[in-house]
Amino acid sequence: xxxxxxxxxxxxxxxxxxxxxxxxxxxxxxxxxxxxxxxxxxxxxxxxxxxxxxxxxxxxxxxxxxxxxxxxxxxxxxxxx
Amino acid sequence: xxxxxxxxxxxxxxxxxxxxxxxxxxxxxxxxxxxxxxxxxxxxxxxxxxxxxxxxxxxxxxxxxxxxxxxxxxxxxxxxxxxxxxxxxxxxxxxxxxxxxxxxxxxxxxxxxxxxxxxxxxxxxxxxxxxxxxxxxxxxxxxxxxxxxxxxxxxxxxxxxxxxxxxxxxxxxxxxxxxxxxxxxxxxxxxxxxxxxxxxxxxxxxxxxxxxxxxxxxxxxxxxxxxxxxxxxxxxxxxxx
Numbered sequence: 001x002x003x004x005x006x007x008x009x010x011x012x013x014x015x016x017x018x019x020x021x022x023x024x025x026x027x028x029x030x031x032x033x034x035x036x037x038x039x040x041x042x043x044x045x046x047x048x049x050x051x052x053x054x055x056x057x058x059x060x061x062x063x064x065x066x067x068x069x070x071x072x073x074x075x076x077x078x079x080x081x
Numbered sequence: 082x083x084x085x086x087x088x089x090x091x092x093x094x095x096x097x098x099x100x101x102x103x104x105x106x107x108x109x110x111x112x113x114x115x116x117x118x119x120x121x122x123x124x125x126x127x128x129x130x131x132x133x134x135x136x137x138x139x140x141x142x143x144x145x146x147x148x149x150x151x152x153x154x155x156x157x158x159x160x161x162x163x164x165x166x167x168x169x170x171x172x173x174x175x176x177x178x179x180x181x182x183x184x185x186x187x188x189x190x191x192x193x194x195x196x197x198x199x200x201x202x203x204x205x206x207x208x209x210x211x212x213x214x215x216x217x218x219x220x221x222x223x224x225x226x227x228x229x230x231x232x233x234x235x236x237x238x239x240x241x242x243x244x245x246x247x248x249x250x251x252x253x254x255x256x257x258x259x260x261x262x263x264x265x266x267x268x269x270x271x272x273x274x275x276x277x278x279x280x281x282x283x284x285x286x287x288x289x290x291x292x293x294x295x296x297x298x299x300x301x302x303x304x305x306x307x308x309x310x311x312x313x314x315x316x317x318x319x320x321x322x
């Protein structure tokens with residue numbers, strides 16, 4: 001059995017997100033004035049060859065630190081199934 | 082002297098850099114494949130522009146793990162001159178050789194245009210033949226050139242005089258209108274603390290012949306020749322193990 005880890009990478013709150021802003025503007029022009037703000041991020045599904053959730057979480061954090069997220073501008077959150 | 086031009090899968094300014102170094106500046110030049118582990122005796126390295134690894138994940142994020150990057154890091158640590166242009170600059174940022182990161186341009190669009198940049202410092206191997214305050218007209222072509230660093234990091238870059246180029250008007254004024262991508266403090270190029278590694282978003286290799294609209298980029302490559310010949314910057318060979 002494999003463990004699936006989900007990694008959500010988002011821009012830090014202090015970092016301007018031109019893409020999110022453009023999407024929000026598009027939604028406003030479609031009449032969705034109630035959508036006040038949009039922040040765009042990235043989502044990864046990692047299938048891991050381990051059965052231990054703790055190990056899976058550790059491995060997912062390691063690859064997020066090394067490659068998936070850039071710590072200068074991004075932070076991440078991990079969920080393990 | 083000899084320029085080594087690193088070729089990643091997806092580099093597309095490698096031949097422009099080679100042409101400028103070899104046929105315009107008249108120096109030796111050799112391509113270095115990203116899987117190479119030997120810099121082939123290069124005195125200065127150029128990481129050219131393009132879309133290494135298709136810009137997948139983030140610009141430069143995957144290229145920084147190419148085998149040759151170990152040698153680039155070692156060469157840089159020994160004081161060797163390294164120039165990153167556009168995607169090459171993004172790779173230097175991802176590799177941590179220069180601090181900060183790139184965001185999508187504030188206008189979201191890919192911007193392809195001639196811009197003006199001002200030479201802020203001349204004590205680097207890629208600006209030592211230029212004048213402080215000299216304004217260069219050089220093209221940019223990028224979608225992610227919106228330089229970001231935290232306020233603390235920016236203050237440190239300014240205090241260390243690591244800002245090497247800024248986007249300005251033709252007259253050399255730093256204005257918001259002259260900033261094509263939203264970069265913090267109009268930053269177009271930076272160096273590392275040791276000043277031997279320089280990265281910039283504009284493409285000097287595309288502005289080395291007046292036939293192409295501008296020869297203002299020439300001074301950047303000629304600076305490297307000047308630096309190497311004058312012994313201002315060089316990477317001693319690795320000590321024998």
